Amino acid sequence: xxxxxxxxxxxxxxxxxxxxxxxxxxxxxxxxxxxxxxxxxxxxxxxxxxxxxxxxxxxxxxxxxxxxxxxxxxxxxxxxxxxxxxxxxxxxxxxxxxxxxxxxxxxxxxxxxxxxxxxxxxxxxxxxxxxxxxxxxxxxxxxxxxxxxxxxxxxxxxxxxxxxxxxxxxxxxxxxxxxxxxxxxxxxxxxxxxxxxxxxxxxxxxxxxxxxxxxxxxxxxxxxxxxxxxxxxxxxxxxxxxxxxxxxxxxxxxxxxxxxxxxxxxxxxxxxxxxxxxxxxxxxxxxxxxxxxxxxxxxxxxxxxxxxxxxxxxxxxxx
Numbered sequence: 001x002x003x004x005x006x007x008x009x010x011x012x013x014x015x016x017x018x019x020x021x022x023x024x025x026x027x028x029x030x031x032x033x034x035x036x037x038x039x040x041x042x043x044x045x046x047x048x049x050x051x052x053x054x055x056x057x058x059x060x061x062x063x064x065x066x067x068x069x070x071x072x073x074x075x076x077x078x079x080x081x082x083x084x085x086x087x088x089x090x091x092x093x094x095x096x097x098x099x100x101x102x103x104x105x106x107x108x109x110x111x112x113x114x115x116x117x118x119x120x121x122x123x124x125x126x127x128x129x130x131x132x133x134x135x136x137x138x139x140x141x142x143x144x145x146x147x148x149x150x151x152x153x154x155x156x157x158x159x160x161x162x163x164x165x166x167x168x169x170x171x172x173x174x175x176x177x178x179x180x181x182x183x184x185x186x187x188x189x190x191x192x193x194x195x196x197x198x199x200x201x202x203x204x205x206x207x208x209x210x211x212x213x214x215x216x217x218x219x220x221x222x223x224x225x226x227x228x229x230x231x232x233x234x235x236x237x238x239x240x241x242x243x244x245x246x247x248x249x250x251x252x253x254x255x256x257x258x259x260x261x262x263x264x265x266x267x268x269x270x271x272x273x274x275x276x277x278x279x280x281x282x283x284x285x286x287x288x289x290x291x292x293x294x295x296x297x298x299x300x301x302x303x304x305x306x307x308x309x310x311x312x313x314x315x316x317x318x319x
Contacts, residue, residue, distance in 0.1 A: 003101050006308065008035035009080035012057070012088045013070040018046040020090035020200055025055035027094035028086070038078055039088065040070045048088075068169035068177075075162050081308045083162050087153040089199055092116075096194040100156045105308065109188040110161040111178075113147060114154035116196035131213050135220070139176065142224055142231075143183035148191055150179045151216075161187065164302040172212045173219035180220075184227045185299055229291050233284030240277035244270045 010028050014021055025037050039052035039059045052059045062073045071085070082101055086092050092114065100112045136150040153175060161182075169177045182189050225232045248270035255261050 003032075003098055003105070004034050006101075007081040008032055008084065008101070009078045009082070010035050010037040010084040010086065011071075011074045011078065012037065012039045012052075012086055013042065013067055013074065014039055014044065014048050014052070014088040015042040015067075016044045016046050016048060017088040018044075018048045018051050021048050021052045021057075021088050022055045023200075024086070024088050024090050024094070025052055025057045027090075028084070028097065029056055031094050031097050032084075035084070036080070038074065040074050042067070042070050064170075066170040068167065068171050068174040071169075071174050072167035075165060075167055079159070081159055083157040083159070085153070085155045085157065091197055091199055092154040093195040093197075096192065097156075100154075100192050100194070103190050103192050104156050104158065107188075107190050108307070109190045110158040110307070111182055111187065111189045112156040113149060113179075113189065113191045114152050114194040115149045115191050116152055116154075117193050118196040135176070135213075135216055138217075138220055139179055139183070142220070142228065143180055146183055146189060147179050151175045154194065158308050160302060160305040160307050163305050164298065166298075169219060171215055173216045176216050176219050177223065180223045180227065185295065185302060187302065227291060227295070229287035230284040233280045233287070237277045237280040237284070240273050240280065244274040244277060247273070 010032065012021070012024060017024075021039060025039065028035070028037055037057040039048070039057040041049045041052075041059060041061050043061075043063060043065055049059045049061070060073075060077070062070045064073075074085075075083075082104065084097060084101070096114065100114060103109070104112045132149065132151050136147065139150050140147060151172075155178065165178070165181055167174070167177070181187070221232075247266055251261060251263055251267045251270065254263075261267055
């Protein structure tokens with residue numbers, strides 16, 4: 001199957017990227033001359049839309065602020081056989097795109113993640129590389145070690161993946177949701193090393209190190225609750241159980257020694273916390289069954305859609 005025979009959509013979410021968007025559109029058009037490039041503007045106050053249109057992209061707007069809202073809109077609006085998702089900041093390597101798509105086709109996977117490699121110290125802002133490794137390590141520990149760069153903004157998807165992805169995130173945590181969705185449903189994926197470079201001069205990153213880092217951590221916790229409720233509530237149950245025992249054991253020992261309970265309020269608190277611990281464990285059991293049913297529904301919805309080659313063959317038969 002030739003890459004040039006595929007219906008490819010390049011999706012570029014943008015917010016105030018007038019400095020870089022022209023080069024991004026031109027670079028990807030040069031690598032994929034038959035692809036359609038969509039630039040979705042997220043309330044930019046500069047000339048991003050005009051420059052993107054003049055460069056040959058189809059420019060559209062998403063009024064709800066946040067990258068997650070933009071990705072959800074793009075996945076909903078655009079239809080193609082292969083989808084390329086890339087940031088509009090000109091930090092990702094356009095010349096790697098044919099390798100990414102080729103890997104998607106040759107290995108028959110539904111998503112290919114670009115692993116960022118760089119020799120430039122300016123490519124990552126202070127703390128970003130450590131934060132990426134930390135968050136990636138947490139995601140892999142919770143959902144399975146199959147992704148080495150959770151926060152990469154450069155990915156290739158099959159139509160089957162895009163049209164079955166719920167896209168519930170609102171901001172930069174959308175990359176984490178993409179990764180967790182892939183890992184939790186055991187969707188076939190691959191990773192390819194690609195160069196990563198620093199932003200051009202006068203181009204400013206929209207990612208806040210601490211604010212967005214906290215939001216991503218919060219998203220990981222929420223996704224853990226949704227996808228692995230038994231583990232989530234078991235941890236809470238264990239913590240409350242330890243607290244209850246720490247409060248209750250001295251009281252029990254004193255009762256066995258003297259026959260009195262001098263700290264009745266503490267004893268009552270200890271017993272109450274232990275009851276909550278058992279309730280949390282029971283909640284985990286119940287929600288685990290619900291989560292399993294939800295995963296089955298998502299999996300069946302994912303399998304009901306055609307992969308790239310199957311989709312192309314059906315289109316050719318209809319034609």
